[in-house]
Amino acid sequence: MRNVLEKPKPFYEQSYHAIKRMIFEGKLKPGERIVEAxxxxxxxxxxxxxREAIRVLEKEGLVVIDTRVMVYKPTIKDVEEIYFCRMALESFAAGLTTRIASAEELENIENILQKTEEAILQSMEQNVIIELNERFHELIIQYTQNNLLRKQLNDLKGLIYYFRILNFEGEKRAEHILEQHQQIFHHMKQRNDEQASKAMVHHLQLDLDHLVEVLSHNHEE
Known part of the structure; x- marks a missing residue:
């Protein structure tokens, strides 16, 4: 059996991931100019x-190219529009997955909630908890077995993750989000699709309200 060496990732791809990480980690601030040289x-x-990396990031909505290259600075209107799309799509996903998911799939979702709770208790880094929160939503969408639904939400994935990071500001945010996720899953485990769908809308509405508050405060500074 021969060893196959992995090919190094192209420079544009490495650049894309590096800049994206800088945005998500706050090293590049919303509205900050990216000087190419x-x-x-x-x-x-x-x-x-x-430049190729920047074009991909522009397509994802994380940078804006006008006369200059700038890190995307979300407006309240942008946030509201994306969250309203999420409410429509993810509430449907929660209801559908509640109806058709196997016992094993529901167990996978429950395991993510348990890992999230452990991460919070152990005071793990914020990015670990955010990624677990993202995984909770991703599994619910994945288990709908609806590829078009997954594609529509995947197109917004970069911005959704960016908003999750901004939304993490504030006291006890991890605990509050976990409680809401647990409430959604409680209805899913009971196979109550209508209540699971309503709980998802309620969760996203609370997220939206908090994020609007965060953005309003940041704009005042």
């Missing part, structure tokens, strides 16, 4: 793969 030097790449 400076960023290329920092990442050790030429301008060509950097």
């Amino acid at each position: 400076k960023m290329a030097k920092e990442l050790g790449v030429s301008k060509s793969p950097l």
Whole structure:
């Protein structure tokens, strides 16, 4: 059996992940300009793969290209529009998965909630808890077995994750979000699709309200 070496990722892909990480970690702030020459030097790449990475990030909505390249700065209107789309799609997903998911699939969702609770109790890093929260939503969508639904939400994935990070500001946010996820799952485990769907809408509405408050406060500073 021969060993097959993995090919290194193209420079544009490495640049894409590096800039995305900087945005998510807050090293690049909303509205901050990305100077191509400076960023290329920092990442050790030429301008060509950097520009390709920026085009991908623009497609995902994380950067804006006008006369300059800027990190996307969300407006309250943007947030409301995306959350209203999520409420429609994810409430449907919660109801459908409640009806058709296997016992094993429901157990997988429950395991994610248990891991989230353990991560909070152990005071793990914020990004670990955010990724577990994301996984909870992803499994519910995955188990609908509806590929078109998954594609529509996947197109918003970058912005949804970005909003999750911004939404984490505030006291006891991890605990509050976990409680809401547990409430959704309680109805799913009871196979009550209508209540699971309503609980998902309620959760996303609370998320939206909190994020609008965070953005309003940040805009005042």
